[in-house]
Amino acid sequence: MKQILQYLFNHNTLTRAEAKAILIEIAQNKFNENEVTSFVTVFLMRTITLEELEGFREALLQLAKPVNLGDDLVDIVGTGGDGKNTFNISTLASFIVAGAGQKVAKHGNYGVSAISGSSNVLEELGYQFKDNEADLRNDLEKANLCFLHAPLFHPALKSVAPLRKGLGLRTFFNILGPLVNPAQPEFSMIGIYSLEIARLYQYLLQKKNMQFMLVHALDGYDEISLTGDTKIFDRNGENIFSAEELDFKNIEAETISGGKTQAESAEIFFQILKGNGSWEQNAVVLANAAKALEMTQKSGAYSACLDLAKESLYSGNALKCLELLRN
Structure with missing residues (x-):
């Protein structure tokens, strides 16, 4: 996570694949609370990009408990x-x-x-x-x-x-x-x-x-x-x-x-x-x-x-x- 944070602190952004992978690792508790807080704080200081949003969304949907409730909802x-x-x-x-x-x-x-x-x-x-x-x-x-x-x-x-x-x-x-x-x-x-x-x-x-x-x-x-x-x-x-x-x-x-x-x-x-x-x-x-x-x-x-x-x-x-x- 330290490398990711340094990369982001240097005003870089994540690709869709990177964003997805990182959020999956966060969900798997691979980082400590301070690291995750720092990661979240990055996006309080700048706007999330489209690729980052897509990657995070894909991660949450992949990890979500599936449910089929039909159509026309x-x-x-x-x-x-x-x-x-x-x-x-x-x-x-x-x-x-x-x-x-x-x-x-x-x-x-x-x-x-x-x-x-x-x-x-x-x-x-x-x-x-x-x-x-x-x-x-x-x-x-x-x-x-x-x-x-x-x-x-x-x-x-x-x-x-x-x-x-x-x-x-x-x-x-x-x-x-x-x-x-x-x-x-x-x-x-x-x-x-x-x-x-x-x-x-x-x-x-x-x-x-x-x-x-x-x-x-x-x-x-x-x-x-x-x-x-x-x-x-x-x-x-x-x-x-x-x-x-x-x-x-x-x-x-x-x-x-x-x-x-x-x-x-x-x-x-x-x-x-x-x-x-x-x-x-x-x-x-x-x-x-x-x-x-x-x-x-x-x-x-x-x-x-x-x-x-x-x-x-x-x-x-x-x-x-x-x-x-x-x-």
Whole structure:
């Protein structure tokens, strides 16, 4: 590792093969904690390259516990690390999409740089994580949604979990998370905290046989925040959408705060799903869910997808998906 670190400290970058090999060795605990921390720190000081991102992704997918959950699946996920402390918007949007009839294979983890990640909030609400394919398929069948808790499927992440928690900073593992869903869903809506990383994702995902939508709010959120304009990338290019173009109006940042504790975050989540959310909370979740439904190209234009999302939330169908998962 010392040679690798010296190579990187001299402003060199890794090839795809080198990146893959090193991450596999990290997962096999071949290096000590100080060496791994130094390696991770390199990517806090500069942007990861496309080849490095591809190599790290290949390593995690190769090491992942395999799972086959069928076709026509959607994931709605964010890189995290935007420092905005919003409530769990992408996870709520996932339940609304499931309540609208689209099957969701949600990939998530505990929060590292945020108070409450998707795994935190679902665990707080009583959901039991599962790593058995039959159980996950059963969840999909009854609730239209299953949740893949990343540490159960990615042994490589277990080995660096204490390090990530100790650093408490956004690392390249945040960037990798949305790219390594072991179910390999056909559709991925990914929120990204920076335009630079969004373009890397775009280059990488254009090579893959999947539909994707990359979302970045221009004021720094890794989701459609409605606090300003949103840039969206897909296979056809990129566009900027105002809140008005998404059939809403601009909102203030404090209206979508995620609370100060995990329990508070879970309560906000549950109240929104029960239909007790504020106009601003509902608006943000509905805009993200509608865009995810639009991506599947099965539910018509955005306006029709927004109607489906509203029906899912306000009828209680989205809440029913959570209740079915918890039983």
